[in-house]
Amino acid sequence: MSDLRLPERARRHRELQRALPGNLAGNPAPGDHLPGRLPGRLVASWQRSEDYGVPLDAIEPSFVGTLNDDSLFFECGREVLAGLHQTLVDEPVSLMLTDADGLVLNRMSGDASLLRALDKVHLAPGFAYAERTVGTNGLGLAIADRVPTVVRAEEHYALSLCTYTCAAVPVLDPITGQLEGCVNLTTWSTQSSDLLLALAQSAASNTSALMLARSRGQRPRPAQRGEVFRVETPRLEPGSGTLTDLGPAWTDAVARAGAAIADGRIVAAVGEEGSGRATALAQAMRREHPRERILAAAPPAPQDSEAWIGLWTPELGKPDTGILVRDVDRLPAWVAEQIRDLVLQARVRSSPGEQVPFCVTASSFDAIPAALAPLVDTVVTVPALRERTEDVMPLARHVASRARGRDMAVTRAAETALTGCGWPGNVRQLVDVVTGAARRTDTLDVRHLPADVLSGSSRRLTRIEAFERDEIVRVITRPGTSMQEAAEELGMSRATVYRKLAQYDIHVPRSGS
Structure with a gap:
């Protein structure tokens, strides 16, 4: 590739490699990143950094200051990194979480000199370290390409970052698949980076697993297959x-x-x-x-x-x-x-x-x-479907007829429940709910609907709370069951049942065709 077609950062890298004694002799050292062997992802990131107008010599990351520290990702990631920090407390490694925009959320390290050095380049909570802001760096490139990434010393775009090596791994929400942020481990460029990426991958995996365990008990989203x-x-x-x-x-x-x-x-x-x-x-x-x-x-x-x-x-x-x-x-x-x-x-x-x-x-x-x-x-x-409630029943009837191969009756109670649901999963959730119900019955009634359709609670429930809510809905939607009978079967008083209905915002329309 001609020098003129390379970004400025790549040309400087080429000049540095040519200046090495082994390269001048025509015998480059094994593993050296020669210009012709530069990873395509790295050169593409350097080019984007240049297009963004990031300066080569000094970086000025933007300070946001406002951090989202009440998310499930932050809660679980901080707990995972705290455990890892106890193991690495004597090592010159900084552990941090960022959000999906590269904003640093927290930072842990037992090495005071490393923390002081990172402060000088503003790799600290409240600063945005996205590729667009500071150029090629570990966490910025991991977020941009959504794959585990190591950026070693000389691979950073900004020369002021070349004293560090960073390993970063994106963390996806295990339910939705949305990018939540990344785990980033940073150390001195003189330190070995062989285990850095493995540690970051382990921390990211543990964070995702902990998020799933503390979610509403839903099954994880299947991995993308690129259909x-x-x-x-x-x-x-x-x-x-x-x-x-x-x-x-x-x-x-x-x-x-x-x-x-x-x-x-x-x-x-x-x-x-x-x-x-x-x-x-x-x-x-x-x-x-x-x-x-x-x-x-x-x-x-x-x-x-x-x-x-x-x-x-x-x-x-x-x-x-x-x-x-x-x-x-x-x-x-x-x-x-x-x-x-x-x-x-x-x-x-x-x-x-x-x-x-x-x-x-x-x-x-x-x-x-x-x-x-x-x-x-x-x-x-x-x-969103909740903003067009007039579409709920036409879609529900259409889905039911496709699932059964014929038109299906829907009771008034079921229709009231379906149109009253907020449908956080939109049409996709409606399709799943109606398809599952249509395969179990000839007339779709409220008792065939899952508990979350009848509950308006928007807060995240623990697994015990979700189980309790589901059991209450199962019992009180059974045809002919009085509230007293439901209370006895649930082992609660009637007053407690009513209190639980209010707690979970459960609304069960009266049955009837």
Whole structure:
């Protein structure tokens, strides 16, 4: 690669390597990072740092000051790091947690000199150490690419950080899969880093496991597999066989997306997970281009990203193929950059008026990777299901009929419970609830619904509390059971049952068809 095509940091690195005695003699030492052998992730991060305008010689991380120290991630991560700190108290290692934006939440170390040195470069609680702010560093690169990362001394972008080696591992919420932050271990560059990454990975894994154990007893989210679907009628993809005749909020979102797609614009559907973002885009694509195939790609685990890109990106720009990339806010930075380049190339090759749809989904526009955000021409917000209660029963009846292959009766009590639920998991949760109920009964009644549908409590319940709530709901929804009978079976007084109903915000509509 020509020196002129390298970022300034890479050129300085090359000059340093050339100045080493072994390299001048033409016999580089084993393991030296020669310019031709620089990791692609590192060079890409250096380039982003340069594009962000990060200075090479001195860094100025932004001070936020306000820390979110009441999250489950912080609670569990701090406990895990405190235990690890007891083991490493005599070692020159600093242990810290950051949030998903690189904001340092806490820091532990028994080495006073290391802490003083870290203070000088502002690697301390309250300071943001994201790649955009201070350039290539361990925790910033781990968050950007969402994979375990070691950045050694000379690999930092800012020269003032070259006296340190950092190992960082992202921590994902075990239920939702959302990036919560990362565990970062920092030591002097003169210290061995062989075990640093292993320790960080262990701490991150233990943090995630502890978060799961202290959650509501839900099962962990399956690992991302990077599914790619190439669809031809009548096979199913997002939006196939879904309802189009819904309320005005949904109809307006689909219409706005359709108008943008018809004009050849790139559309981003944003909103809460499970709200139907991909379905809305697929319906809009199908409405404007009914004969096109729709290829939907969901993000993979970060280590599978290269194979995933090669699997579906050859379809970009092919006639009669619409592309929908879901959850782009979960893509590593380098993957987003490759997709951007491929999309731009495909659009350049396309004739005016013949550009096939390219759409993405994300939780919000701000969450879209910096490489992809400039491509988005139109942002469509898909409202959460709780904001469009008029869609609940049409969707529930549709799901029930698909599960059973015929129309199903729904009692008035069940209908009241379904429409009164806040649906934190949105349409995806509704589909799971109704599908499970429809497979157990011919008439969907309130007793077939899970306890969390009938409970309005938004606070996190302990496993014992969740079990107690579920048992109360199971007993009091049994047909013909009086409150006195329910109290006797539960081993409580009637007054205690009423108090528990209020405590868990349980509302059970009266049964009836």
